[in-house]
Amino acid sequence: MEKKRYIVALGGNAILTDNPSAEAQQKALEDTAEKLSVLIEAGHEVIITHGNGPQVGNLLLQQIAGDSDENPAMPLDTLVAMTQGSIGYWLQKALQKTLSEKGLDKEVATVLTEVVVDENDPAFNDPTKPVGPFLSEEEVADLSDGSVYKEDAGRGWRKVVPSPKPVSINEANVITRLVESGFVTVAAGGGGIPVIEKAGTYTGVEAVIDKDFASAKLAELIKADTFIILTGVDNVYVNFNQPDQKKLEQVTVADMERYIEEEQFAPGSMLPKVEAAIDFVKEAPEGSAVITSLENIASALDGNGGTVVER
């Protein structure tokens, strides 16, 4: 089989579900790594990206709980960097374990990744992404930290931050060199550390980047052949739960754009995954994007499963 370059985007919820202990998250990642290893076993180059939603939320809570003049809470860009450290470590350790168990002579590298966003991105005028704990209206009124808080579906108030689009990735060359050199590479954790650029200098910003969009940008920059977006279901559906429900298998970018116009996909859920798949395929004429579940990844590799988006 021809060696191809795969990039796989893993959800933060694939790591933390009901048990937030370090032990349980590491165990979940061992299962994940074992399933992902079919790609490595087949001889492909593999880059893995991952979300950090639950983890950065928990870290933010701890930072707030321990906040003092002597030990101030860190800003969001630094917290994303911390979760690249923790989740990256757990994931690489899990990959090392499965590679060893399968007798695959491969090493793993985890690269801190800065993702550049545009300071004029309209997202900065309209923060939408909730982070951190639920607060009461009184608690929010007492805060004067310059942050924006929004009421979240009757559950309380939450801080919201901008979610700008990725423009470029500072470590694209580093990641390309590592994967070319045979290392299984973990990168762009949590959508990347959000930075803006001014005259060659990067500054962290209070924002989070959607991990599927960041992964699509990385897939483009490192010239991946296939971009796999993992989610909870084996396939994308249209007319979901209706008499004419249809499982999508092979679809074109034009098909998907039409379905988006028809509002077939839930915003904040399947929609950004479909958009990220389109983003990559538009930039990679020969590339394909696959949306499927971790459980289905082996069949997706055989071309027998998942929703495959191509030109």
Added chain:
Amino acid sequence: MEKKRYIVALGGNAILTDNPSAEAQQKALEDTAEKLSVLIEAGHEVIITHGNGPQVGNLLLQQIAGDSDENPAMPLDTLVAMTQGSIGYWLQKALQKTLSEKGLDKEVATVLTEVVVDENDPAFNDPTKPVGPFLSEEEVADLSDGSVYKEDAGRGWRKVVPSPKPVSINEANVITRLVESGFVTVAAGGGGIPVIEKAGTYTGVEAVIDKDFASAKLAELIKADTFIILTGVDNVYVNFNQPDQKKLEQVTVADMERYIEEEQFAPGSMLPKVEAAIDFVKEAPEGSAVITSLENIASALDGNGGTVVER
């Protein structure tokens, strides 16, 4: 000038002194990166390692403050990984800034680093390294977390953890490839994430590894020419503050071993730096180790400063 491979070990206290805010730590690292850049400007390959003492201590405090069933405090190996994320990000951003300002066409890579220790290391029977907050005797009595606490010079009780010696470094090949490819590489932050190995599987342990010993091991494995250990003073002294005080400039391993026997160096301060320098030079027949200050690094590069240890 001949291109050489330098590895520079930076103290955690060079990043956090009196002001613990993210902003102040990033500013301190910008000054540090600017001074370190003389090595890059001179055309050398550069790997930078760093401590994390104050930062991991502060993170541990925040974790304890926010600890709950829903959001449990993370173990020490994971916290070290987090500080590799935060400090690594700050340091690489600072390096990117100085490289851009000086018009040097170099990119920076930060690699999560696992350092393997021996589970039979005697350090595991004698935890000595204090981490985290000072507690009262009553607070310690109330804890039943299996940790060891020791009274610390009348200031209260602190948790102590083992500080085993580094045996190997899982990412040595990754780091070598990156530095060979021209990337300025940040690695082994906080002495590395401590892991033990069993049948190819790595497990994190509750320990911290001395960053100078970890850096010496990395210097050996990546075949560095020169290992620079940065400290608060330009040179190592013997008979310090005595009439026959002597500044050390060019010394051999045998000289240094004799001075150690004479107990010339303070344990927990200059002694581990001298031992790390010896460790490296013993493994690298052509290599040299330099102990000096960040301020003196430019003169050390010219061979006119610092304490230089050679065979």
